[in-house]
Amino acid sequence: MAAPARALLSDLPKGHEFPPATLTLTPEAVLRYLDAVEDGNAIYLERGLAPPLCAAASALGALLELLELPAGTLHTGQEVDVRGGVQIGAQLTLTGRIAQRSERAGMVICALEFALTPAGSRAPALAGRTTVLAPAGVAT
Amino acid sequence: MTAPVVKQLSPAQVRRYADASGDHNPIHVDEEFARGTPFGGTIAHGMLVLASISELMAATCGEAWLTGGRLRVRFRAPCRTSDAITASAQPQTDRDGMRVYAVEVRNQEGELLISGTAEAPAGG
Numbered sequence: 001m002a003a004p005a006r007a008l009l010s011d012l013p014k015g016h017e018f019p020p021a022t023l024t025l026t027p028e029a030v031l032r033y034l035d036a037v038e039d040g041n042a043i044y045l046e047r048g049l050a051p052p053l054c055a056a057a058s059a060l061g062a063l064l065e066l067l068e069l070p071a072g073t074l075h076t077g078q079e080v081d082v083r084g085g086v087q088i089g090a091q092l093t094l095t096g097r098i099a100q101r102s103e104r105a106g107m108v109i110c111a112l113e114f115a116l117t118p119a120g121s122r123a124p125a126l127a128g129r130t131t132v133l134a135p136a137g138v139a140t
Numbered sequence: 141m142t143a144p145v146v147k148q149l150s151p152a153q154v155r156r157y158a159d160a161s162g163d164h165n166p167i168h169v170d171e172e173f174a175r176g177t178p179f180g181g182t183i184a185h186g187m188l189v190l191a192s193i194s195e196l197m198a199a200t201c202g203e204a205w206l207t208g209g210r211l212r213v214r215f216r217a218p219c220r221t222s223d224a225i226t227a228s229a230q231p232q233t234d235r236d237g238m239r240v241y242a243v244e245v246r247n248q249e250g251e252l253l254i255s256g257t258a259e260a261p262a263g264g
């Protein structure tokens with residue numbers, strides 16, 4: 001059976017919620033990230049805490065698996081709030097929603113909010129808001 | 141003022157970041173595709189460039205950044221995959237128990253790529 005078509009980000013309405021997903025930032029994934037960004041600080045592995053942007057990028061990566069970004073989409077803003085920190089190796093629940101959507105002059109401004117919550121907790125360890133500018137009605 | 145973080149990006153590093161993040165958008169990794177876009181060539185992931193600010197904050201604030209950091213930025217201009225970038229942070233007035241920094245990333249020509257604020261719990 002063919003995989004279901006992914007939703008086009010610019011077509012999703014404000015308030016749209018993505019189905020919760022589970023993800024784990026494994027030590028290997030964190031090491032791959034640190035190698036890619038060339039951050040040699042030992043503090044992450046010493047304290048067992050993921051770099052905040054590693055956690056945020058992983059959350060965005062998981063959400064992008066559910067989304068198509070129109071060709072020409074620009075990442076225009078990023079917010080990250082760490083609320084206790086993301087433990088390396090911990091199982092996390094990812095939630096996300098379209099928090100803002102407005103359209104002007106053929107462009108859609110879309111804000112995607114996400115949170116990573118450790119299993120067994122109700123309080124997110126990290127939350128973020130990503131703002132993108134995407135052409136309206138354009139496929140990838 | 142904290143010591144800036146200086147990085148020389150490369151297309152190979154951008155490909156490594158694409159693999160690590162799962163974001164293989166051709167604007168970042170496909171030079172032929174990117175040449176046909178308004179950018180005229182590949183650009184680095186915004187989150188890769190932004191990582192230089194997080195690296196700087198982790199070096200400056202330590203665990204407080206990893207457990208209570210806040211970042212709010214705007215991407216002002218695209219970063220080429222071979223740009224040299226400099227991330228810097230200027231301390232501002234503390235607010236609500238948070239140490240506040242004005243942060244930015246510029247390229248080798250001094251062009252502003254990212255600007256915003258970063259905060260970490262004071263005394264952390």
